[in-house]
Amino acid sequence: MQRYLFSRVIQSLALILGVLVLVFFLVRLTGDPARLMAPRDASPERVEQIREQYGFDRPIMVQLTEYLSHAARGDFGTSYHYRAPASELIVTRLPATLELALAALAFAVVVAVPLGILGGSNPGTVMDTLARGVGLIGQTVPNFWLALMLIVIFAVDLGWFPSFGRDGPRSLVLPAVALGFFPLGQFVRLTRSAVLEVRSADYVRTAYSKGLSTRIIYLRHIFRNVSITLVSIIGVQFGYMLGGSIYIESIFAWPGIGRMINEAVQNRDFILVQGIAVFSAGFVVVIQLLTDVAYALIDPRIRYEE
Amino acid sequence: MEPVLDVRDLAVQFETVEGTLHAVNGVSFRLRRGETLGIVGESGSGKSVSMMSLLRLIPEPPGKIHRGRALFYDAAETVDLLSLSNRRIGFLRGNRIGYIFQDPMSSLNPLLTVGIQIRESIERHTRLSGTQAKQRAIELLELVGIPSAAQRYGNYPHQFSGGMRQRVMIAIAISCDPAILIADEPTTALDVTVQAQILALVRRLTQELGISVIWISHDLGVIASLADRVLVMYGGTVVERGDVEELFTSPRHPYTVGLLGALPKLQGGEEQLVNIRGTPPSLFSSPTQCPFEPRCPWAFARCKTERPPEFFAGTGRVYLGGTESASTTQDTAESPEQEADEPFVAHRAACFHDLDRDQERDPSEPPAPAQGADKAAEAAGIGAPPSARGSASTDPPPAHTDSRQPSRLTGDRTGAEEL
Secondary structure (H helix, E strand, O other): OHHHHHHHHHHHHHHHHHHHHHHHHHHHHOOOHHHHHOOOOOOHHHHHHHHHHOOOOOOHHHHHHHHHHHHHOOOOOEOOOOOOEHHHHHHHHHHHHHHHHHHHHHHHHHHHHHHHHHHHHOOOOHHHHHHHHHHHHHHHOOHHHHHHHHHHHHHHHOOOOOOOOOOOOHHHHHHHHHHHHHHHHHHHHHHHHHHHHHHOOHHHHHHHHOOOOHHHHHHHHHHHHHHHHHHHHHHHHHHHHHOOOHHHHHHOOOOOHHHHHHHHHHOOOHHHHHHHHHHHHHHHHHHHHHHHHHHHHHOHHHHOOO | OOEEEEEEEEEEEEEEOOEEEEEEEEEEEEEEOOOEEEEEOOOOOOHHHHHHHHOOOOOOOOEEEEEEEEEEEOOOOEEEHHHOOHHHHHHHEOOOEEEEOOOOOOOOOOOOOHHHHHHHHHHHHOOOOHHHHHHHHHHHHHHOOOOOHHHHOOOOHHHOOHHHHHHHHHHHHOOOOOOEEEEEOOOOOOOHHHHHHHHHHHHHHHHHHOOEEEEEEOOHHHHHHHOOEEEEEEOOEEEEEEEHHHHHHOOOOHHHHHHHHOOOOOOOOOOOOOOOOOOOOOOOOOOOOOOOHHHOOOOOHHHHHOOOOEEEOOOOOEEEOOEEEOOOOOOHHHOHHHHOOOOOOOOEEEOOHHHHHHHHOOOOOOOOOOOOHHHHHHHHOOOOOHHHHOOOOOOOOOOOOOOOHHHHOOOHHHOOOOO
16 A cells, blocks of 8 residues: 555656646747747837746756756746736635636535436436436536526526635535536546446445345445445546636636636736646645545555555 | 255246346256255256245345245255245345355445455354454454454454455355355455465365355356356356266256367367357247257257256156156146255256157167266267267267157157157
8 A cells, every 4th residue: 555655646746847838838839938928019128038038048958957946846826917926826716716616526526426326226217317417417508508598597597606706604505516517427427337336346246146235235335346446536536626627617606726727828918827727736646645545445466566 | 865955946036127037947957965956957957046036135126936935954944035024034145044255355344344345244143242242253264264363353454464454255155154055156256376376275174164055157167166066057047967977977958068078188189179160049039949959059949939948867767756767748847846865866858858868879878878968068069060069979869859859769768748
């Protein structure tokens, strides 16, 4: 177990280093950073001034080394627009995004897992049709459209929830539903197919041949194996959500990381975009690491892997 | 000897998109207390489905036990396994009837220790406390030959080899001292040396514990070394049954003859193995005809229209209502009432061809001379080119023709037999 964890941590660190380098080059592929940061009508002198001010005139490898050494100390540069350190800005936005991601995830899991289990355990029944229907709708309805519909119905017409802003639990409902709807569809579909698969596994037949009750077989043999599938997909989705949803946060004016990306791009805030990209990737890596730990706790084959 | 299980006219169907699949089609047999009954047949012959449906382990739907009875003569009471409530069949599963499956690699839950998986069964069916159940599980691991059982108790299936896992499966199956052990090809997935160990283990344990065994296999060698009696299944029906020695030395049904002919022999030169022409039957087709008819060298028009009754091998007589009868009826093999009186020693085959064979033979000759399996196969001419078939002296004509049939069937033994 320790060995497994150790190797996963090392892999994660290597992954983050890779992400840093990749982001560094990718954002520079979008064009000359100095020109991007300068207003459109800026004079060449002004562009040149920005270039010097931010050190973009130096050789690229020098810039990379400096960027990496700063990143290692948690310094992702200073936002051009906000005139504040990028990492600090991201950290202040993080609670809002985290709150939204957790709420959306909880909504998706609480609805999807029982539905998927009921559908998968009773194939061909009304429950199964419902589960498949929800799975299909969840994965096909675009979340920005759903967000607008939720606002029209529940905020404008019925007035049950505020249509924008982050102001107490009630304001969390609509964005969480909108954001959680896609993963909900995915979770239903995967839970259903995992239950269908596991319930016809040989070891479940063995469990029946021992005379165990259906309840025990589901609790001890089926759900445990289904949870392996669920843990991995929930981890992936949560990682993505922590990077912030540009659409949902912008539509609901949710002061999270997603909305900040939108603003940073519009403001040509090159340093901030770079910082958010690194942070978002970092969240995915960290959640992935936690997922792997959860995996190992559930599945002894991973735990005892040589 | 008294029976422990009496299965009558079992039929199992599966509803599929292509129609109804007749997986098991009127299977009857008895299992005597303490004996080992071998069931042979190729994939899809209904061996596993019929045994799994006894414990109602087939998925329903799409599976359905269409008809039949399976009387289980347990110590305290006699019950019909096929009509018990789910709760009561759950009480018998793993308790009075143990089941070992084919693939030990996938038959154990990878996420639970083997100890827990053995204990589960004990705790379900006995009143042992947690520590007692653990103690019993360790004893069982020792009994099935797992070294340092106490340490291995907490191991996971992936830490065991295939043979070891099958030993664990055996430990689970016998954990509650069952009356019957159903072994569904338990050695098929194992290599040969391990296979021999598992065979020896099951033989030893079931003899020591006095367990009756149903051993499913498509390996005739395994059956020969293990079984007291054998059922040969084909296309969801039993086509032949008999004591293991008799069946191997004088097979009567063309399919059995073909099966034995397809075995390589230790003695003898490099003769070519005989194969059974054609492919296994489609189980979607109507169950009224003989399933082996399309591949049978003796097939004639009648085989297409009715299922042959079971004949006592070598006599041409069928068993009817408690007395041996000189006459035959069409539905003998399908009637559960008559099956109930099956004499245990009977060697019977479900085929018309015995009728013909005996008529061909000189009446002064003793019936059913013990032929070697290979010789029988040669005589049957299965797999041989049609031109080569007529040469053997005991050989029936290559094919029946409708014009010959009435005269062949009006002998005094078969007088009642009308088409």
